[in-house]
Amino acid sequence: MESAHPLTDVFQYVDDHKNKFVESLSQAVSIKSISADPELRNEVNKMMEWAQAKLKALGADVELCDIGQQTLNEKKVQLPPVLIGTLGTDKSKTTICLYGHLDVQPADISDGWASEPFVLTERNGKLYGRGSSDDKGPVLGWLHAIEAFQNTGTDLPVNLKFVFEGMEESGSIGLDELLIQKKESFLKDVDYVCISDSYWLGTDKPCLTYGLRGMSSFFVEVEGSSKDLHSGMYGGTVYEAMSDLIYILNQLVDVKGKILIPGIDEGVEPLSEKEKELYEKIEFDVDAYISEIGASKSQKETKEELLMSNWRYPSLSVHGIEGAFSGPGFKTVIPRKVTGKFSIRLVPNQIPSRITEIVKNYVQSVWEKRQSPNKFKIYTVNEGGNPWKTDPFNDHFLAAHEATKTVYNVEPDYTRCGGSIPVTLTLQEVTGKSVMLLPMGAGDDSAHSQNEKIDVRNYIKGTKLMAAYLYEVSKIKH
Numbered sequence: 001m002e003s004a005h006p007l008t009d010v011f012q013y014v015d016d017h018k019n020k021f022v023e024s025l026s027q028a029v030s031i032k033s034i035s036a037d038p039e040l041r042n043e044v045n046k047m048m049e050w051a052q053a054k055l056k057a058l059g060a061d062v063e064l065c066d067i068g069q070q071t072l073n074e075k076k077v078q079l080p081p082v083l084i085g086t087l088g089t090d091k092s093k094t095t096i097c098l099y100g101h102l103d104v105q106p107a108d109i110s111d112g113w114a115s116e117p118f119v120l121t122e123r124n125g126k127l128y129g130r131g132s133s134d135d136k137g138p139v140l141g142w143l144h145a146i147e148a149f150q151n152t153g154t155d156l157p158v159n160l161k162f163v164f165e166g167m168e169e170s171g172s173i174g175l176d177e178l179l180i181q182k183k184e185s186f187l188k189d190v191d192y193v194c195i196s197d198s199y200w201l202g203t204d205k206p207c208l209t210y211g212l213r214g215m216s217s218f219f220v221e222v223e224g225s226s227k228d229l230h231s232g233m234y235g236g237t238v239y240e241a242m243s244d245l246i247y248i249l250n251q252l253v254d255v256k257g258k259i260l261i262p263g264i265d266e267g268v269e270p271l272s273e274k275e276k277e278l279y280e281k282i283e284f285d286v287d288a289y290i291s292e293i294g295a296s297k298s299q300k301e302t303k304e305e306l307l308m309s310n311w312r313y314p315s316l317s318v319h320g321i322e323g324a325f326s327g328p329g330f331k332t333v334i335p336r337k338v339t340g341k342f343s344i345r346l347v348p349n350q351i352p353s354r355i356t357e358i359v360k361n362y363v364q365s366v367w368e369k370r371q372s373p374n375k376f377k378i379y380t381v382n383e384g385g386n387p388w389k390t391d392p393f394n395d396h397f398l399a400a401h402e403a404t405k406t407v408y409n410v411e412p413d414y415t416r417c418g419g420s421i422p423v424t425l426t427l428q429e430v431t432g433k434s435v436m437l438l439p440m441g442a443g444d445d446s447a448h449s450q451n452e453k454i455d456v457r458n459y460i461k462g463t464k465l466m467a468a469y470l471y472e473v474s475k476i477k478h
């Protein structure tokens with residue numbers, strides 16, 4: 001007879017407490033912790049305090065660390081604190097550092113949500129709400145997994161160190177410095193680092209993530225006048241800021257996604273035959289991917305080209321224009337000042353500060369060609385995020401592989417991710433230990449988009465996966 005898995009009670013507890021765990025996610029989602037909006041800083045602070053109370057209730061030693069201020073539009077704004085915590089100090093146990101973020105991207109029902117973004121709403125086995133998948137659901141998954149160990153009298157087989165921040169969606173400002181400062185104290189005994197803040201490639205197959213892109217983001221400001229102008233009264237008489245801006249934005253990337261900035265491929269690793277084969281083997285349905293987002297055609301010709309463009313090559317996206325009229329109907333106005341926003345995802349070996357310099361020089365040269373007398377500025381508000389990639393063939397990934405088999409009954413895929421988590425490389429460098437990303441969410445979760453959701457299945461099985469991961473890592477001999 002096959003013996004029961006040592007975590008049978010833990011898994012049962014998670015199943016039995018599904019409603020309680022959904023309620024806890026609902027509370028977290030209701031806090032509008034949008035880090036990009038300085039007016040909502042109190043909400044981010046509230047979110048950090050909410051999580052602090054949760055960690056405390058699990059018996060962790062916790063601290064909200066002050067990381068100072070940021071400068072936004074020439075004003076100083078207090079940064080939300082970073083929540084750190086320690087649970088267990090048993091020298092005979094492995095110590096795992098868990099990182100997650102509790103801030104979210106902006107969201108408003110008028111963006112096209114089917115239900116209020118800050119009210120967790122269940123429809124057809126999916127929990128809709130901003131942060132449900134990125135990253136409140138996964139953070140809560142860890143806390144619920146620990147609760148399941150504790151409330152079933154199952155020994156938590158590892159020591160834990162928590163690092164939860166409230167600025168990830170805005171470049172993790174201030175976090176690197178804190179972690180570097182804590183290298184020889186709080187982070188000293190860490191053996192492994194695990195982050196649950198990425199997604200499966202598709203909707204059915206669990207994945208382990210071994211690479212992320214980095215990011216540099218830019219603001220391009222053009223100012224033409226001291227007030228908005230009637231386009232009938234002034235059209236044809238003035239240099240228009242918006243036309244200048246569109247001219248610049250149009251010279252960043254072509255229709256096939258090729259970045260037009262000379263030198264932008266600096267540092268990109270050459271593609272080896274071995275790596276090419278890896279892409280060929282990945283199960284990925286391009287048509288399903290394109291149809292799920294309601295697009296008409298993939299920009300890339302093949303599965304391999306698409307995945308490589310997302311994971312191993314830089315890409316440039318234009319996000320928006322502040323100051324431009326965007327309401328319904330027609331407003332015949334010439335905006336006085338407009339700020340275009342774009343970002344470049346960076347890949348391993350690329351250095352954000354170097355790419356920032358290349359981009360600024362290029363945009364400045366484009367501006368000079370324009371010969372406009374308007375005021376122009378290109379600037380960044382953070383130092384950018386580093387890319388990260390690791391070799392996934394080690395005991396740490398193997399432990400997560402085993403945990404995935406236990407919970408999902410399948411072997412996970414090994415994937416990279418086109419998104420960025422700026423602190424990943426820092427955690428690897430500061431601890432000197434293996435970092436792994438263990439995603440909870442599925443590829444169609446719509447993170448950052450309208451109707452972000454997490455499937456109840458992923459939320460509950462993902463919590464069991466976290467418990468199984470902690471158990472499997474505790475068995476690694478070191």
Ligand SMILES: NCC(=O)N[C@@H](Cc1c[nH]cn1)C(=O)O
Nearest residue numbers: 134168169170171197419420421
């Ligand atoms: N789940 C990770 C994630 O969404 N990260 C953000 C990070 C970011 C946003 N703005 C600046 N950094 C991402 O867009 O990849």
Ligand SMILES: [Zn+2]
Nearest residue numbers: 134169447448
């Ligand atoms: Zn995000």
Ligand SMILES: [Zn+2]
Nearest residue numbers: 101134135197
């Ligand atoms: Zn995230």
